Amino acid sequence: MIDFVQNTVDGMMFGSSYALLAIGFTIIFGVMRRINLSFGATIMLGAYIGTWLHVHHQVSVWIVALTTLASTVLVGIYVERLCFHAIRRSAVLASMVSSFVIWMQLEEAAIHLLPERTYAFPALFAAVSFELGPFLFRAEQTSMLVLAMIMVGALHVLLYRTRFGLALRAVSENPLAAAYMGINAAWVTLCAFALVSLMGGVAGYAILSTDAQITPFFGLWATFKGLIAMMLGGMGSLPGAILGGLLLGVVEAHALWYLGNEYKDLSAYLLLFGMLVLRPGGLMGQRILSREALAFRRV
């Protein structure tokens, strides 16, 4: 029983990092109705630039953190200009494939920057663990959960209490109508991308400093964990992204404990496939499917 609870707690801690990644996906999907496959690689290149400064110029940890955030935003803007802004809105597939080839490009750029397999990644705070009764809490993972909640809270305020948030929601609802209201959709989209990249940078920094290392596999890992967590929670839903991330983390933790390492990822994909077959909208998504939505639009 104690094992079960401890696993659940560990899973939730891991899950909060998945949740942080899923938030990025869900906002981009909400605004653009398109998917950015290079999100993970964007964060990875940003973090690599920060780590490069750390390795070659021994700058302080704060500068590493700021560089990581700033370069993630810049790379994010590059992706937006090339794969989303330049390709017309109806060509959903072209955007996706374009963001995929750019993923490969960013990954190779990162490997050129730091060619070895792993590098140590500096943390802002020293990690402290604390025990509560029979359970062990790792401080950096607890702070990740707190960070995820703060970010969702801030995002909620931004989306529902500011003019920018209103514009963003208008564009995601109906870009043409938003344009008639005098909203510059291209500008709003660019800002949304920069915002999401910033959040991705924060998430990436938190995750990498928990792992204390960075490898070229981070891009793939971040993209898939974020994507799965978003789909589990329901596309375009913020609370869904958090719930999906936590669910994914808990299921993985239990599979790892009770079944073994090779079943960890298998259980995650099985969960996702089962969710899509039985409840395609995810935990918090709309029950209505795009097919029905299409029918309603015609009526």
Place this chain on the structure above:
Amino acid sequence: MDDYVVTVLSNIGMISFIALSAYLLLLTGEISFGQQAYFGLSAYAAGAATAMYQMPIWAGIVVGACAAGLVAMVVGALTLQLSGLYFSIATLAFAEMARLILLIVEIQVDVDGEMVGPEGANGFHGIRWMFERDISLTEFMLLIYGLLALTLICLLLVERSRLGSILRMLGSDDLLAEMQGLNTVRYRILAVGMAGVIAGVGGALYAHFTTYVEPQFFNVMLGVHALAYGLIGGLGTAFGPLIGVAIDIGFLEAIRFIQGYRMIVFGGLVAILLIFMPRGILDEERVHRLKAVFSRRNHARA
């Protein structure tokens, strides 16, 4: 031809199958990230048929393709109500599940005092049909291109037929297709199954060409590449994906001298191409115009 050229050409041929398979689904408007699963499942099934049970190669290819087609139809039936991104992610989840299961599966049988069969993460060794019968790489390449030509002819015939129009109709508006009295469920499962069979033929050939398969080869990257080929080459005709494969593998081989910067150059070029041609080089419009040019020439001659 030296072995290197033959190997590159054979790879282009075998990868073309998975590109054609992804293309067939793109016609029906569905983006699959999971065609590599059928490629991989068939490679295992066909390898098992010839190496473990001593079947002839044609039987191996049939077994592999049928297994892939059946699994694809089951997955298609399960994901019937999904479309768009939901379908893509469901196929991705399935393909990764299949790959991770192949990493665990260990079934080995005794063949002439040697254990042969899938060995989990170590892969499936000893699919030695080619060596046992002393077949050269060039001969096998001819087999690959023979089957590829056959597949292509079938696809081109399908595209000209009523079935082809129905599939494209499903792609542009499945609700409207249903209004026309079409059984969209049946056609969709048929399309998914056909795509599975095509990927399966490629996988079966792959297993016998390399004599060794491992689950790691059938990862998401293969699937996304297959999808990208159709989009680079063009969605207007079945030749499109082949052009995509030739551009990717041929181009990457040609720019070997800038080793290490290949993806930076290639990724940038494809991204720019997609800006100007969002449905690929040979898109529907260009194919239509080319056809018009050719038919006018024929009229002039007649």
